[in-house]
Amino acid sequence: xxxxxxxxxxxxxxxxxxxxxxxxxxxxxxxxxxxxxxxxxxxxxxxxxxxxxxxxxxxxxxxxxxxxxxxxxxxxxxxxx
Numbered sequence: 001x002x003x004x005x006x007x008x009x010x011x012x013x014x015x016x017x018x019x020x021x022x023x024x025x026x027x028x029x030x031x032x033x034x035x036x037x038x039x040x041x042x043x044x045x046x047x048x049x050x051x052x053x054x055x056x057x058x059x060x061x062x063x064x065x066x067x068x069x070x071x072x073x074x075x076x077x078x079x080x081x
Contacts, residue, residue: 015077022070029063032056 036056040048075081 015073019070019074022066026063026066026070029059029066033059033063 033056036052036059040052040056072081
């Protein structure tokens with residue numbers, strides 16, 4: 001019996017790696033926003049409210065922007081857009 005050799009693994013293209021990195025960044029930004037939100041809810045104070053308005057909402061907005069950019073890049077790569 002002949003022993004079939006396994007197919008050689010091809011290196012992943014750079015584009016999906018970038019997308020995965022960008023999605024990881026978006027997730028981390030969203031988690032930072034959630035952490036600041038929980039802190040604001042646990043200890044309501046003017047300082048925590050300011051931190052929530054600047055850092056929390058800013059990180060949520062940045063996470064959403066990165067996520068939408070990844071979606072658009074993926075759709076263009078697949079030639080849907």
